[in-house]
Structures are given as structure tokens and as C-alpha cells.
Amino acid sequence: MAVIALKPGYTATPKDAEDKFHGNRLLYLGWDQHLLFCAPFCVPVPAAMPFGALVKEVLPGVFGSHPDFAQIDWSKVEWKDSGKPFKPDFDKSLADNGLVHKSALRFRTPGLNGIAGSCS
Amino acid sequence: MTATTAARPAKRLGIKEKYALMTRGLGWDTTYQAMDDVFPYDKFEGIVIHDWDKWEDPFRLTMDSYWKYQGEKEKKLYAIIDAFQQNNAQFNIVDPRYINTVKLFLTGVTPLEYAAHRGFALAGRNFRGTGTRIACQMQSIDELRHAQTQFHTISHYNKYFQGLHDATYMHDRVWYLSVPKSYFEDAMTAGPFEFVTAISFSFEYVLTNLLFMPFMSGAAYNGDMATVTFGFSAQSDESRHMTLGLEVVKFLLEQDPANVPIVQKWVDKWFWRGYRLLALVSMMMDYMLPKRVMSWAEAWEMYFEKNGGALFEDLARYGIRMPKHYEVSIKEKHRLSHETWNVFNNYGHAAAFNVWMPRPEEMDWLSEKYPATFDKYYRPRFEWYAEQEQAGKRWFNNTLPMLCQVCQIPMFFTEPDDPTQICYRESSYHGMKMHFCSDGCKNVFDNEPEKYIQAWLPVHQIYQGNCFPEGTDPTVPGFNPLVEVLKYYHFQLGADGGEFNTSPDRANWEKWTGQDLSAAPQAKAA
Numbered sequence: 112m113a114v115i116a117l118k119p120g121y122t123a124t125p126k127d128a129e130d131k132f133h134g135n136r137l138l139y140l141g142w143d144q145h146l147l148f149c150a151p152f153c154v155p156v157p158a159a160m161p162f163g164a165l166v167k168e169v170l171p172g173v174f175g176s177h178p179d180f181a182q183i184d185w186s187k188v189e190w191k192d193s194g195k196p197f198k199p200d201f202d203k204s205l206a207d208n209g210l211v212h213k214s215a216l217r218f219r220t221p222g223l224n225g226i227a228g229s230c231s
Numbered sequence: 232m233t234a235t236t237a238a239r240p241a242k243r244l245g246i247k248e249k250y251a252l253m254t255r256g257l258g259w260d261t262t263y264q265a266m267d268d269v270f271p272y273d274k275f276e277g278i279v280i281h282d283w284d285k286w287e288d289p290f291r292l293t294m295d296s297y298w299k300y301q302g303e304k305e306k307k308l309y310a311i312i313d314a315f316q317q318n319n320a321q322f323n324i325v326d327p328r329y330i331n332t333v334k335l336f337l338t339g340v341t342p343l344e345y346a347a348h349r350g351f352a353l354a355g356r357n358f359r360g361t362g363t364r365i366a367c368q369m370q371s372i373d374e375l376r377h378a379q380t381q382f383h384t385i386s387h388y389n390k391y392f393q394g395l396h397d398a399t400y401m402h403d404r405v406w407y408l409s410v411p412k413s414y415f416e417d418a419m420t421a422g423p424f425e426f427v428t429a430i431s432f433s434f435e436y437v438l439t440n441l442l443f444m445p446f447m448s449g450a451a452y453n454g455d456m457a458t459v460t461f462g463f464s465a466q467s468d469e470s471r472h473m474t475l476g477l478e479v480v481k482f483l484l485e486q487d488p489a490n491v492p493i494v495q496k497w498v499d500k501w502f503w504r505g506y507r508l509l510a511l512v513s514m515m516m517d518y519m520l521p522k523r524v525m526s527w528a529e530a531w532e533m534y535f536e537k538n539g540g541a542l543f544e545d546l547a548r549y550g551i552r553m554p555k556h557y558e559v560s561i562k563e564k565h566r567l568s569h570e571t572w573n574v575f576n577n578y579g580h581a582a583a584f585n586v587w588m589p590r591p592e593e594m595d596w597l598s599e600k601y602p603a604t605f606d607k608y609y610r611p612r613f614e615w616y617a618e619q620e621q622a623g624k625r626w627f628n629n630t631l632p633m634l635c636q637v638c639q640i641p642m643f644f645t646e647p648d649d650p651t652q653i654c655y656r657e658s659s660y661h662g663m664k665m666h667f668c669s670d671g672c673k674n675v676f677d678n679e680p681e682k683y684i685q686a687w688l689p690v691h692q693i694y695q696g697n698c699f700p701e702g703t704d705p706t707v708p709g710f711n712p713l714v715e716v717l718k719y720y721h722f723q724l725g726a727d728g729g730e731f732n733t734s735p736d737r738a739n740w741e742k743w744t745g746q747d748l749s750a751a752p753q754a755k756a757a
Contacts, residue, residue, distance in 0.1 A: 114679040115422070117275045125663055125684040127691045137694065139633040139666065144651050147612055149574040150632040150641035151653060155694045173630045178615075193657055193664070213664040215633070215655060230651035231612035 129212040136212040138165075138205065142174055143219040144230040151215065162208050163201035179223040191217040250291040255284070258361030270359040276422035279487035283360030286482050289474040292369060300467075301376065308464045312384055315457050321391050326521035327740040327748070328731055329453040333385055334394045334584040335519070336446055336458070339411045339511060341381040342402035346415040348374035350426055357423040363482075366475055367427070373468040380461045387457060391743075392736050394583040394727040401583060404698070405720050406689035407511075407575075409639045413686065414508050418501075420682070425497050427479045433501030433554075435469070436476030437542065440534045441509055443469060445516045445524060452522040484549040491550045496678070502554030503671035507638040510571045517568035517597065518589060526600040528564040536561065556671040562647045565601050569609040570643050576616060577628035578641075581713065583722055585731035588617045608650055625730050629713070631690045636665045637672035637683055644668045660684055 114121060129136050132155050141151030152173050156165065166185060174180050190197040193215055199208050210216065225231040244252070261269050273280075314320075324330065348371050355367030382398075389395040402408045418429040443462065450458035480498075483490045513527035525533075535557075543553045572586075579586035589597060594613065597605045619626040632641035646652045656667040660680045667673040676683045692698050696705060699715040717724055726735050741748055 113677070114681040115276055116681075117272065117422075121681060123681040123685050125660070126686060127684075127688065127695075128663070131695045133696065135694075137691070141633070141653055141655070143653070146570075146573070146608075146643075146645075146651070146653070147615070148628060149570070149577045150643040151655075152630045153633045153690050153694070154630065176626065176628075194655060211664070213666070215657065215664070215666060217655070226615045227611035229608050229611040231608070231615065 127213070138210065139213065139215040140170070140173060141215070141217040142177075143217055145174075145177060145179065145220075145223075145225050147177055147226060147231045148174065151217070156205060158206040159204045161202060161204055162199045165205065166201065179220065179225065182223060183220050187221060189219040189221065191219075246291060250288070250293055253293040253295075254288070254365045255361045258364070266359055270357060272357040272423055273359055276424050277489070277493050278424045278483060279489050280360070281486055283363065285485065286360055286362040286366075287478060288362050288366055289478055290471050292471070297369060297372075301372075304464050304467075305376075305380075308380055308460055309383075311460045312387070312457065315460070316387050320456055321388055322744055323456065324454045326453070327392075327736055328519070328585070328587060329455065329521050330388060330392045330736065331394075331584040331586075331731075332446070332449060332515050332519045333388055333455065333458060334392070335511065335515065337381065337385045337395055338398045338401050338405070338408055338583060340442070340446075341378055341385070342399055342408075343411055343415050344374050344378040344381065345399075346412075346419065347430060348372075348378060350415070350419045350430060353419065354423040354426045366478075370431075370472055370475065373465075373472070377461075377465050377468070380464055384457045384461045391739070393723065393734070394585075396723075397721045400721055404689075405583065406578075407582065409687065409689050410511070411508060413639050414504055417504065417682070424483065427476075428483070428494060428497040429501040429504070431472065431476035432480045433498060434476075434505050435472045437502065437539055438505045438509065438535075439469065439473065440538070441530055442512055444534070445512055445520075445530065448524045449515070449520045452524055453520060480546070480551075481549070484546075484551065488550075495551055498551065499555040500675050500678070503556055503669075503675065504638065506560050507640060507668075507672070510567055510640065513568035514571035514575065517600070518572045523596065527568045528600065531560065531564045555674065556669070559647045559669065559671065563644070565604045566608070566645065566650050569597075569601070569605065570645065573609075573612065574632075574641055574643050578632075580627045580729045581717060582728040583720070584727070585729060585734045585736060587731040588613050588620065604650065620730065620732070625733070631693060633666065634688050634690050635668035635672050636686055636688070637667055637675045639686065639688060640668060642666065642668045
């Protein structure tokens, strides 16, 4: 136990356990070098959602207002899960792709460098 | 005549004697109950105190003189506020955009003054040393007075501007206000020694100039005499609080060598927590003050790098070094304000103040103050916003952001050595992923994970369904979660936040003053 507490053996319950999200789990989504979006996003998604559906149905609503978005070639996108290179299977579910509650998924779109090349 | 011996009055007490009688003279050691039972909280943190009487009170202020001084200050303050109101002085501010800094202050800072009042009352109760208790008591009363005078002063603006109507309610709920709220509650839920190190030393002594200087000088530069007035009224208290902050750490460091590493750990943590909080001040200085005092980078150089550097050189003789990760704050100084203003321009439609793009001459000022970063990274972004706005498509971001588990700020900070890459840091707690904006916040978490896994993160709370007005049914057709969350925050939709140029504040200002703000050059599109 790291926390210095008055009561020995102090423990706590995490406030954001998966069972609190009504059947969804949280997924964080970041588009590298596109800082018009000030920070990565947080979205609740079902674990059984196919990865392809995430890309086709969720990402456009989240990132679609960026002028680079329509030009993305999804076959060339480089993904990272918790900072490690990640090769998603678009037909498998998020869970079967190894994404868990509060996974941080990032992607990079080579050749697209944001508004006027400013990484915005 | 017969000489008398009885009628000679006793010699008047000197300030020092009077002080001793009215502070330490009022304390005693309990005998019916053990002192450890009466003061159960001042040992568990590991701080060792051998002699509480070594506590030196820098001001030797007693209650009777305190009431006298503060009473005089109050009389002056309220006389000036009366005159301010009678003269409609709200229209003397140079530019109605300025008032948004006051909104940020009232919702983000004033509730912290009240929290400080509670925190010092609690700390005072928990110290067994009489001198320390008295010092905490005085500061507790000061902080209550500051909260009151700020509410009274700013309430006048509430009659004329939006977003000022429910500050304390908002402070407990709104996404960006969870940043200052959780900062203070982190300190209040620590032991009493950590609390005073956090608030008196790390905040009041090391960082407070970076909060009060921009707000008070900013107010003076921008014609806000109401804020200047409470600033002056609080100033003599603030210098007392700063001196107390230094006394606190010196006392702890001189009492026992075992205290040094504990204090260093708190200095590391609370420097970082305070610095993250000041991100709000950086954007205020560079973007929200229509007449600027100095840039954030200049302020950081003067108040932290130079003054703070000298302080830590002085503390080196006790074995205290510069706070961990201070070098990151220096690397971030040329981007902090731009990145922060971008956050509020992403989510300005969900804030209780207005946002806007800098005008052409303001962009030029930013280019001049930030030659290495502004034109390269931020100008193209802000000109794109302006272009969208001029095309009638003012852009806002409609998806909720990922937050740092510790500072609770959206994860907008970039890598210390790469301003184009968001900084991601992660820890695992019993298999659950926890995310942080920086090594500084990750360190804070890793030292006390049991505390921060309980954080009330606004975005997660919204997704758990805890931030809608009572009785809301999220299953009805057409349910709009953003609208319901803003109602839960007590925001007046379309009035309190959003783009300044289309705001009621701007329309009212033009109506009441006869000024035509469209004559001011607008932001240049890309």
C-alpha cells in the first residue's frame, strides 16, 4: 500500500470500473499530429463491436469535421495500443483485438500533417 | 503629602509579550485525555516535531489587532464598491471580452478561497502546537473574507453579464472546474502537514504571484476597478500568507532530518499540481486579457525561473532541491497558453464563459512573444477557426475528451520535446489502466494510487449517467446528452458560453454603450 493513511490497511474502490458504464467500456481515441482536436477522445463502446464498425461508424462522428479526414487511406493507417504498434483485424470485435476497458488507441496517417502542415 | 505605592499602573506589555500571552498563553497540554487522542492527525504522515515552540510567527498578529486592521480594510473596500456601482463603472472596462476572465475567476478561484478557509480551519484544529494553530486560524479567517469580498464585488457584474449566476454550484460540477476543485480537495484530504506544505508553501509562496499578478494587474490594465479593489484589500493578507508558507517549510526542515525527504516529496507533488492548475492562468494572460500585461512565458521566467530558482538555492542548505519535473514547465512555456486556449475553443459551447479567436493585431503580438512556436503550430489552427466562423460554421468539438486521472485536465499537453505529439503516460492499478498527461501526474498517482483511483472524472461521470438533471430519461427519442449535461451544470444555453461574437454579452454591450464592436478588426481567416 502506497498511500500514507491514518488507518492501516486503507483500501479503495476505483470509481470507473467497467461495470459502471451500462454494458459499454471506455475507449480512448487519438489522431496523432492532428491537434485541432485538443486532446484524445473518450467514447463508450460495446466490447463486441467489430473494429471495422468502429472505423466506419464511430470515427467519422468523432474526427470527421477535420479537413484531412476524408483523405485518410485506412489501409495505410498506423495504429498504436497503449503506445505499442498494433495491427487491428477489422472483422474481429474490439475485445478480440485485445482492446480492454480504458484502452488508449492512437492512429497516425502518414502524408496527412494537419491544417497547413502545422500538425493541427 | 504622603507617598503612595499602590497607584502606579503596571508597565504596558510589549508586542512580543502581549503576543505570547494571547497565543501560547492560551494553550495547554491536556491531562484528562492523552494529547495523542486529542490531536490524532499530526503524526501519521511521518513528520517529527521535537519542539513546537520553535515555531516563529513572522507577523506576531493577535486577534485584537487583526480585527482592527481587517475592519478598516473592509470599510474602504465597501465604500469603493458603492461608488463603483453608483457610477456604472462596469462600462469602464476597455473591452467586454475582458469580463470572461472575471467569470473564470469567480467560478474557478473564489470557491478555492472558501476551500482554503475550510482547509486552514481543519489544519489549525489538528496541530498540537499553539503558534501553528493560531497562524492557521488567522489565515482561515482571511480566506473567508477573501471569498466574501470577491463574491460581493463580482456580484455587481452579474447584473450585466452572463455566466456569473451560480459560481459555487458550478464549481462542484462543471468539467473544467473539477481541475481547481480536485486540486484543493487533494490537499484537504491529506494530513495537516501536507496541507500546509501544499497550500502555504507550494501555492502561496512559490506560485501565488502567477495567479494574483495576472488577475490584479490584468484588471488594472483593463479598467476593472472592482477587481483591483478586492485585490488591494487582499494584498497585505497575501504577503502574510506567503511568509507563513516559508515559515512552515523551514520549521519542518529544522525540526528533524527525517522530515526532509517527506517535505521534498510534497514539494515535488504540489509544485506539479499547482503548475498544471496555472494552465488556466496562461491562457488568460495571452488570450483573454484584451490589454495584455506580459506574456505567460515572460511571467514564468520572472516569477518561477528567476524568483523560484533563488528560493530553491536558499533551501539547498536544508537539503531541498528544485521540484521534480520543473524543467518540463520551462519546455512547455512557449506552448502552454496556446494549447489551453485551443481546449476552450474546442469546448467553448460547454463553458460558462465566451471564447473567440484573437484579432489580427493580437495574433501579431503572439507571434512576437512566441517567435519559435506561434506561427509554426498555432496560427494556422486559429486562422482555420476564423475562416470557419466567417463562413458561418463556427467550429466546436462535440465528443468528450480523455482526461488525466490526476489533474483532471483534458490530455492536451504535448511531449516535453515534441510540440506536435500528445503526451500519453499510463500506469496499471490491479489490472485497470490509468492515464496521465505527464510524468509529473503519473508520479503523483504512482505514489498514492488508492487516492486517485477514486477521482470524480467529469467525462466518466457523464458516461456513467451521473450528470443529468434529476428525473432525466436518457432513453427518450431525441435525447441530447450535451444539452442535459449543461442543464445539470445550471448553464443558460446559448447565453453563458460559446462564441463571443454571437453572444448576448456582446449584443448587450453594444446596445448599452453605443459602441460598434464590429468596427474592431476581426480575426483574419487563413
